[in-house]
Every structure is written in structure tokens, then in C-alpha cells.
Amino acid sequence: MAKIPKNLSDTAMIGNYKENITFENENFEDEISTSQPLKVAKKSSPAYVSEFFTPELQEKVGKALLELKLALYREGIVDFDIKVTSQDKQIILTGVPSKAEKKKLR
Numbered sequence: 001m002a003k004i005p006k007n008l009s010d011t012a013m014i015g016n017y018k019e020n021i022t023f024e025n026e027n028f029e030d031e032i033s034t035s036q037p038l039k040v041a042k043k044s045s046p047a048y049v050s051e052f053f054t055p056e057l058q059e060k061v062g063k064a065l066l067e068l069k070l071a072l073y074r075e076g077i078v079d080f081d082i083k084v085t086s087q088d089k090q091i092i093l094t095g096v097p098s099k100a101e102k103k104k105l106r
Contacts, residue, residue: 068095 019025053061065082072080072095083094 065093068093071095072097 068082069080072078077095077097079098080095081098083096085092085094
């Protein structure tokens, strides 16, 4: 009896075998023909966007934004936008309500 070679790929083991289409596997014919992995396009952000934000700075800004969100929630503002302005050597993030309605707290 011949030895079976090891470490063969799937295509090397199967060779030119094609499965006969029957009523049991006819629904899977499309899946077999399109079994190539999908490539997901990554959104590449400009280099300057992440250049200034170190992990420490991201944490500080995140905590400040969370405090702003909680302060606005206490005032009854749930939906808001963040307005970014710069003055001299300061960058100011301001929470601006996006809707005229305010949610009443109970």
C-alpha cells in the first residue's frame, strides 16, 4: 500500500474532483462558486488627524467630553453637537444642543 503524503493543501488532496449537483446540494452551488473572501476597504484618515493624539491625550480629551456630556444631560440636553473653535493658543470644544427640545428629567 502506498504512503499518504503529509502537509498537502486542500486543492492538492481533492484534485480535479467536482461534485455532482443533486436536489440535496443544488442550493449550495452559488456558495461554492463565490467562496472568495471579501476585501474590506479601510478608510484611511489623513496623517495629521492621529499625529497629535497620543493615547494619554486621547484619555484626557475623552474624560473631558464625558464630563461635558454629563453636565449637558443634567440640564436636560440629550442630543448635542460639539463645536470646535480656536482662540490664540487654546482649542475650545463647546457642547451645542442639536435640537430645540429638552428632555425633562424625572
